[in-house]
Every structure is written in C-alpha cells, then in structure tokens.
Amino acid sequence: MKKSLFSNLRYLFAVVVVVSVLSSCQTTDDQVRWLRGNMHTHTFWSDGDDFPESVARWYKDNDYDFLVFTDHNILLETPTTGPVRGNHRLIEGELWQRLAQDHPAVEKYTGLFGTDMVDILPDEDGFVLVRLQPLDEFRGIFEEPGEFLLIMGNEITDQHAVHLVAIHQDEVVPTVGGSAGERADMIKKILEGADDYRVRSGRNTYPALAHPNWQWAITAEMILEAEDLRYFEVYNGHPAVNNPGDEYRASTDRIWDIVLSLRLGAGNGKILYGVATDDAHHYHSSGATPGRGWVMIRSRELGEQSILDAIDKGDFYSSTGVVLSDLGYDGEKISVEIEPQEGVTYTTEYIGTLRGFDPSGKPALDGEGNEIPNTTQTYSEEIGQVLASSNNLSSSYTFNGDELYVRVKITSSADQIDQVTGDVIGKQVAWIQPVVPGTSAIAGR
Ligand SMILES: [Zn+2]
Ligand SMILES: [Zn+2]
Structure with missing residues (x-):
C-alpha cells in the first residue's frame, strides 16, 4: 500500500514537471530569449592550455552568452x-x-x-x-548585463574516468574513490555529496555525467543504477570520448534511449537530459578545441538563477551547430522550427520508445562473439525507434498515447568545423530534450 502511494506521488511529481515544461515551452513572450553557453571548460587552473581570461575572451568574441569554468577538482579562487x-x-x-x-x-x-x-x-x-x-578578480572585465556571464563550476574528477561536471559552486564537491567495478556506486555517492552540499548551501550544482564513452568507462546500466542522475553529456567535444560508439558498443545517443526507456517504462520515471559541451582544453592547436558543443537555454534574462531554473526544468536544447528559431510542446504535439542556413538541408528525427517494449538486455559481443567487458548491453530495436522524420524546416510530431517519451534529433548537411584548426570534424546536430507525454498517459500507468 505504502509503495503504491509512493509510486502515485512520484507520478504526480512527474506530471507537475511535464506541465511546468509545457507552460514554459508555450510562452509567446517576446522577452524570452535563447542563451548560448558552454558548460565544460578547462584552463591553466587544471589541464587546459590557456589563461581563463583568454578563454573568456574567446567565448565572448564567439557569440556565447555564458561560460562555465569547470577545472578538475578546483574552483578558480x-x-x-x-x-x-x-x-x-x-x-x-x-x-x-x-x-x-x-x-x-x-x-x-x-x-x-x-x-x-x-x-x-x-x-x-x-x-x-x-x-x-581568481574568477572574482577578472569577471568584471567580461561580464555585461544581458550580454555575457561567467559562472563558477568544477569537474568532479574521480578515479576510473568517473567525471561529473557541476556548476554554480562556492565549494568543490568531493570525489569518493573506488575500484573500476564500483563506478555506478561512485556516481551515486558523488550525487549524494552534491545533494548534501545543496542542502547545506542552498546551491544546486546540477551535476552532469561527463563523456560516458571515454575509455568506455560508463554504461547505460551504471546510469540506471545511479537513479538520481538527471544530466549527461550526449555530446562532448573532446576527440577521445567516443560519442558515436563503435561497431560493437553503444553511442551516447543509444545510451540515452536505453536509460530513458527503462526509467520511464519500468523504473523511477526520472528524465535524463542530454547536454552538449566543449570540454575545451586546447586553445592553440588541434585537440579539444573550443566551439564544438553547447547548450541553448530558454530564459527571460541572462542571469545565473534563470539559467539554473531552465536547466532544472529541462528547458534547453543541445547543439553542435543547428539553431532553432522555435520549439514547443502543447500537450499533444512537439513543434520544431529550424533557423535556415543558405544551401543547407536538415533531417529531423522524432525518436522514442513505445509502451510494451522488450526491456531485456544481453551482453554486448565483439566480432568473434566474445562478451565485451564493462559495456552497455544490447537491447531490442524497439528502444529508441525513429517514429517520424522530416526534411522541412518546420515539422511536428503528434503523440498517439503509446509513447513513453519522444526526443528530437536534427542533423544538418553542414559540416561542423574545428574553430582553431579549420578542420571538418563532423556534421552539425541538435538534440532536443525528451518530452514525456501528457497527464493521462502517466496517470494510466
Ligand atoms: Zn572529464
Ligand atoms: Zn573535462
């Protein structure tokens, strides 16, 4: 009895979240703007190869609205x-x-x-x-009301490639240590530490799991174990992080769909949001250069609190180049409008999983049929299906009631260019956050 009451409350909470996202998406207020920001940046304060002021200069000169400094286990103070x-x-x-x-x-x-x-x-x-x-000594050179904002953060950098990027801090959230087999537990404990800090300081740092496929360290199953994780990097700009997976291992997009499907179909119902970041380290040569991945946050003003509020609601999308002129969900339909670029075409995919999918996973196998250790399992193709697609600048998807969630991925024909070397590094993409369909579907479970 207790359990079912708890479940109902949980679903009620999910409904409230969805409704709040809807109302923010429906806004027609002209004052609402999209803020472009990079939430993962290194400098000489850890292993980046430039001074934070030079880095801030680059982002401000390249049309960003805000920048979060996230050096490893250190604040810029x-x-x-x-x-x-x-x-x-x-x-x-x-x-x-x-x-x-x-x-x-x-x-x-x-x-x-x-x-x-x-x-x-x-x-x-x-x-x-x-x-x-320290940041407080130089922020005044760059910050301008409504124009540019610098935010303190850090990358909670633990053993075995367990890294979480956290923002808006006045204290480093501690690492916890552990063995390679304890990565899921490490993520959970870091989230607990961040939550203790939130309770103590009133500052929610919105920890995002960084580069899950770097060193093939983090699996979808680990994220499922870390039930309170709400954010992860669907795109990290560092060239060594294996965003697309490989022939036998899941991409970050696939990990996202597995986690969403299992959480929403049979788990705690918590949405996992996907963030795109630079993880910039290298400002003079090839490598992890700036300008590769960012978030576009819908906000009425450029301020730390309004950015945090939008992140909390999931009212943002992630991009490596595709820009949206509008994005909405009216309770039945997701609508997307792409800002056109001359001579560029787009493929918009509405990706989701339907109720009744097969949730079982099997160990991932290599080409010889041997099990690959520490790797996201193989799941049914019912997970993360392309439910509809469009090549138009404006498109929409109307829910039919069977979807656990729908997210939108837009791939452009335009190349993604390394901003330091000028090399082509991929195609421009945008990832829109998952929408969990309206009240009745959730209440019916
Ligand atoms: Zn990292
Ligand atoms: Zn990093």
Missing part, C-alpha cells in the same frame, strides 16, 4: 592547499603557472590584457611564472 599540479607554484598563498617563455598563451595573454594587468616573473631556464587570477 585562492587555493587553500599547496600546488595542485606539477606546473603550479604557490607563492604567498596565490597560484602561479610555470610556463616556457615562448608558450603561445603568454604572448596572447600579455597581448590581450597588457603587462599592467598580467603578473609575470622570470624563472630559470627560459621559463616564466604567471599568476592565475
């Missing part, structure tokens, strides 16, 4: 412990970066900001020491 990395020096309580005098970041930094602002000291053997300025 005066450190309380000793040097964090081999090339860091702690001088009178401040963090300095040791660099070759001719490192391209030094010339760029002094060129952009002048030697008055940059603290630089000679060091031995052709090296220099440059002070790393």
